[in-house]
Amino acid sequence: MDKIPMTPSGHKTLSEEYRRRTSEERPKIIADISEARAHGDLSENAEYHAAKEQQSLNEGRIKELEALLALADIIDITKLSGSTIKFGATVKLVDEDTEAEKQYQIVGDAEADLSKGRISISSPIARAMIGKEAGDSVEVAAPGGAKTYEILDVKFV
Known part of the structure; x- marks a missing residue:
């Protein structure tokens, strides 16, 4: 794949978003899923489904950020x-x-x-x-x- 041109400030912003999503949001979402799971029947548990959807969106963005950062061609x-x-x-x-x-x-x-x-x-x-x-x-x-x-x-x- 081709390299993606990026400024140092743009790379720093994406790196910070990656750090925040993996070390802050991911554990919070996992905790939300555990808490919602403890409420019982998962088929009618809106909190559980919302947390799972949030997890899916977060993991998708993490994968996207990993690809962007791996292909980054930082131009000063x-x-x-x-x-x-x-x-x-x-x-x-x-x-x-x-x-x-x-x-x-x-x-x-x-x-x-x-x-x-x-x-x-x-x-x-x-x-x-x-x-x-x-x-x-x-x-x-x-x-x-x-x-x-x-x-x-x-x-x-």
């Missing part, structure tokens, strides 16, 4: 430089229609969070920006129609 963006947009770049751009300025950091799929201004390298806007420089225009196919942005600044922080 503080060592990156240049004027072209690539993984790790923080890009300031302006919507040519509305004049609204936005700033995004291009990160791996697993750590993307639009509310924090972190977009996935595989997102349409990031793919359109890769290889471009400040001053270039990019057109992005969006659900509401094509959007055009002008790249104002590219930096690696």
Whole structure:
């Protein structure tokens, strides 16, 4: 399988979630199952079924985190430089229609969070920006129609 590009902070966040799920949530869920089992008839025990479902969801996420962490290719963006947009770049751009300025950091799929201004390298806007420089225009196919942005600044922080 291919490596998954990831920033050091993204790797740290996923590692912390893995630690929390395995050492805190897993034992709590096991205790909840034991307590619910002690209530008797399991066929009509809603607490038991809820705890088992929670266990299934937690174990699924643990497996997902194990795979992500095993395939992580940690890229230290503080060592990156240049004027072209690539993984790790923080890009300031302006919507040519509305004049609204936005700033995004291009990160791996697993750590993307639009509310924090972190977009996935595989997102349409990031793919359109890769290889471009400040001053270039990019057109992005969006659900509401094509959007055009002008790249104002590219930096690696």
